[in-house]
Amino acid sequence: ETGVTQTPRHLVMGMTNKKSLKCEQHLGHNAMYWYKQSAKKPLELMFVYNFKEQTENNSVPSRFSPECPNSSHLFLHLHTLQPEDSALYLCASSPRTGRVDEQYFGPGTRLTVT
Amino acid sequence: GQQVMQIPQYQHVQEGEDFTTYCNSSTTLSNIQWYKQRPGGHPVFLIQLVKSGEVKKQKRLTFQFGEAKKNSSLHITATQTTDVGTYFCAGSAGGTSYGKLTFGQGTILTVHP
Numbered sequence: 001e002t003g004v005t006q007t008p009r010h011l012v013m014g015m016t017n018k019k020s021l022k023c024e025q026h027l028g029h030n031a032m033y034w035y036k037q038s039a040k041k042p043l044e045l046m047f048v049y050n051f052k053e054q055t056e057n058n059s060v061p062s063r064f065s066p067e068c069p070n071s072s073h074l075f076l077h078l079h080t081l082q083p084e085d086s087a088l089y090l091c092a093s094s095p096r097t098g099r100v101d102e103q104y105f106g107p108g109t110r111l112t113v114t
Numbered sequence: 115g116q117q118v119m120q121i122p123q124y125q126h127v128q129e130g131e132d133f134t135t136y137c138n139s140s141t142t143l144s145n146i147q148w149y150k151q152r153p154g155g156h157p158v159f160l161i162q163l164v165k166s167g168e169v170k171k172q173k174r175l176t177f178q179f180g181e182a183k184k185n186s187s188l189h190i191t192a193t194q195t196t197d198v199g200t201y202f203c204a205g206s207a208g209g210t211s212y213g214k215l216t217f218g219q220g221t222i223l224t225v226h227p
Contacts, residue, residue: 042118043157043202043217056214090156102147102159103215 003027004106006091012112015081021109023074023091030096032074033103034066037088049074050096081113116141118205120218128226133190135221137203145206146179146186147215152199160188160201193225 004025013019025032034046048056049068063085065077074091088108094101117140127133137146145164149157161170163179163186170177176189186203200222204215 040219042219043204045214045216048214092157102162103157104159105156107156 004091004093004104006089006106006109008109009107010110010112012114013078013081014114015083017081018077018079020078021076021089021091021111023076023106025072025074025091025093025104025106027093027104029093029104030071031094031101032068032071033092033094034074034076035090035092035105037090037108039087043090047076078111081111083113086111086113116205116207116216118203118216118218120203120221122221123219124222124224126224126226127193129195130192133193133197133223135188135201135203135223137186137188137205137218139184139205139216141184141207143183143205143207146183147204147206148177148186148188149202149204149217150199151202151220155199157202190223193223195225195227198223198225 007022030051032049036044036046045058046060047066052068063080067075088110090108091106092103094103119138121136125133145162147162148160150160151157161177163177166183167181168179174191178187188201190197200220202217202220204217206215
């Protein structure tokens, strides 16, 4: 629907597991974002990539490791997560950062850490 | 850092009633955007306001940006059940933060038929 896809849609992992979230945008955009959405909290910006370069790391713990191999793909590598990391992780894209652009969100990955 | 507060947190209305959500920023914004997230869905862009005092309309939705560019509102006239969802405002401060959005907590709208 929005041109931004995310896989998997649901993920349950233990605290010692390593997993990765994938995001792909088919809109020809150059900026991509990771957000965390927890219950009763505002959307929290985690990382921003512009033309494959990371331009923002919003004080995110190192157990979250982003990767942007090209402008169309964005990954979030997860390891040794905590139960409080359970949330909806949303990927978004926009034509580019450095200007005011609307963001297009993917459907999200619902992550549960046990 | 920049904070964006949104009120109310919840709003229950009867179908046909009007609805308004308010957004206030701790700092002057370069622009403000509004998004809607349906239950179980993801945020979808509605509109962007850039100019001081700007008012934009989309059918039954009216968006305003304050003169000081620190507050904004979304007003829905004669709500329908399809309006159900969470409405978020998101502001950008400009400068080195240009393009980086800070989201409000959202207002969850329930419409009773």
